[in-house]
Amino acid sequence: MSFFFQELVNGVTTGALYSLVALGFSMVYGVLKLLNFAHGDLYMVGAYIGFFVIQWFGGAAHLTIPVPLLLLIMFVLAAGVVGGLGVAMERFAYRPLRDAPRIAPLITAIGISFFLESAALLLFGAQYRVYNTAEFISLSSGIQIGSVTIDSVQIMVLVLGIALMAGLRLLVNRTKLGKQMRAVAADREAAEMLGINVNFVITVTFFLGSALAGVAGVMGGLLFNQVTSTIGFIAGLKAFTAAVVGGIGSIPGAMLGGLLIGLAESFVTGYISSTYTNLLVFGLLIVVMLVRPSGLLGQAQLQKV
């Protein structure tokens, strides 16, 4: 039974990470109907920022500031810088194409993805950068229940991930800005006619979605320890899948999709074999899509005839 709970903890932790990245993906799709394939690369940028913050403050083994302050700086800086990067992407790459055929911003998103990957490669080199989290957050500092281990980093990822998701849900459902975001997502032109500043809403959406990817990048760095220019690809792939399975455009759907993928990966690996993880997980997802083409929590689009 302890094996089951260990895999549950592993799956929920990884799933929370997928959910955070998927949220940004889904938010952007919600307001712009744009598949932002560069979103995974924002995760990569966030992870690099976290790494360099550690280096700025003496490196993992010789930190010059307390660990909680370090973590705060890492998360805030990653959220701010990556959020700003997302806004810049929207302003200079996507906004000019807002009325272009949908294939145009899609191609642009792919171009930005490659641009960010290549820029990171040129700026930071090809070598893997290692967080060495265990140097400043002890592996034994978590919770031990029987043979089930939940370390401090996993707890932090879970708590912060849940808090961010809950906060985002509150923002979207309980605030004026959230109402405007929902209005833009439902009908951009109608929202504009009602006096909503659509450009501002889209900019905020990009900022929030990108900031979440930046925070997730730091979390990923702390959990998995390594950063390189290509880590955004898998993160983006998983986020895209999670968003689609949950129902693209749906915030609770993105959360659910991320958790489902994390748990499915963990249990397939644990109870069957890692050899078949992708085969079975994505096979399962195909079944989900066949049964509910709009995703688990997505709403089917009405066809006007």
Next chain:
Amino acid sequence: MKGRLVLAAAAVGSLAVAGCASSSSSNGASGSTSSASASSGGGSGKTCTASVGFEGPITGPVAPLGTEQLHFAELAVSMDNAANKTKITLVQGDTQLQPAQATTVTQQFVSNSSIVAVVGPAGSQEVEAVGGPMARAGMAFISGSATAVALTTGKYPTFFRVVSKDSVQGPQDANYIVNTLHPKNLMIVDDQEAYSTGLVSAMVPVFQAAGVKVDHESVSQKVTDFSALVAKVTPATSVVVLPWQVAANAQQFGRDLAQQHKKALIFGTDGLFSPGTFTIAGSYVSSFGPDITAIPTDASIAAAAQSKYGSFGTFGPPVFAATHVIDEAIASVCKAGQTPSRSNVLAAIKQTSESTSILGQPISFDSHGDLTNGKFFLFKISTSGKYQLIPS
């Protein structure tokens, strides 16, 4: 995301075909590659000039290894040019460890008449892809890291390698594990690349013959979360074998083992030789290349590499050896008063007989291009993270 790749391929395909190879001069001279044939005049006082192609994963998931290989190829050309008074130029081609990309680069090299031989490619799967075109072009190519057994059965007559093959490393490592570490249960995890699965295929029969219970797992090289897999490591599992190319992944695997209080030790291969990255104390790493910083005769090369490129592992030195073989072949052709061409450089490479090399062993090739009497090196990581050579 698959759509991303398809669209990306369409969008950048023409650019990739046109621009995936670039030239660089190793001697500070012009980096351009002439379309004219290589020329020489060793006997007539003219400069011995030729171009050598380099194929390696300069970008992509194993870019750290490919970059190290490129650096050592550049270093070899630079040192050999100075020693032999030659003017050899290195032309870079980024394969990203992808057979398709390697094929594109090879086609460019083949159509570039100034290129007389190629260093690389890095991966066995890439050699499989380019072996035919290289043979048809009569182009010698020497890999510093492709170890699959099938490459040297005679089907690629212009292929050579300066490292031993999996059928040597796999059983050698497996026997060491069985006879020295005495596991009853063992997990072996391939990374779904030809290099890794080839080694696993060579090791598993040895384990099974010794009565070791084997749990064979498989994870993509791009995966960085091993927590679910580590949860499967039972208390009875005393060894986890990771024939991987990404040292940072093994470091994370080791961290997950510690986080879940698992006592199994890691036994890795080749790509895990990375003193700055893979530092799990008590782990073993077997490598086709030696630690050249511990070989006194390599001191000048190690110092030059260190000062120019920073720290390095074991993927660079074999490429230095491969490049040096080509450079010497070109120089010998020039000394004989001939103009370097693919055919005479190929013939000279076949005749290679170096009594010593950067790898601490002689270099000569058998009739199928394999290194004669090649060997592997085994290291154990100390508690301070240092790699200590285990005498064979």
